[in-house]
Amino acid sequence: MPFHKGENRFIYGLHDPGGEHLMIVNGQAKGWVLVTEEIGSEANDRGSADYRNIADRGLGVIVRLNQSYGSNGTIPREERYPEFAQRVANFVAGSQGAHIWLIGNEMNLEREQ
Template sequence: MPRELFDSPYIFGLHDPGGESIMAAAGRRGWVLFTEAVGSDPADTSGRDYRPWSNQDFGIICRINHGYGSVGTLPLPARYPDFARRVANFVAASPGCRIWIIGNEMNHRQEWPESAAGVRTA
């Protein structure tokens, strides 16, 4: 049975799934961090099921990005309301996770979206 908060008593884990068998074999089920690019379509109600990992007692963290690279970890400001709705839809449709990070390293230029003029903006 998964822990109520889908958390882990350990402080270590993996960035992206794929090596959790190592933690399981050691009897130390730490954290698994997932990254998801969800876009900003407010009509998109899709999500992801994290229960295959949380039901094995791994702690689950999901980082939600608008996109990667020049798409921007967050969208341009005009799309913030749509992105917020999309994030809410994704969270509502994603069982097995209760810890969410919005965006990645917004202080790094490579995570900024390109404006229509091709100039990166923050």
């Protein structure tokens, strides 16, 4: 099975960048990096990120997009869904080095709502 840049055949990884060197063994990348991003919910925000520094090493990249963290809500209240959806679309369209995206974190936990 072929893998695309930003993917890896191993199933384990890191939560947040910073330990990538631990997953490169004898020059071979062995794992994934989950990057979390707080992107807000402003529909006109075109900010994005570049994950090529991870993908170019052969590691898999997964990006989790949160409106915010904790009691501010990992996703917004329902009335802000359209703005958040546009913000997510803007972020994804402008970002490089990743193509696997998660929206929100543990929405079943009260502290994340």
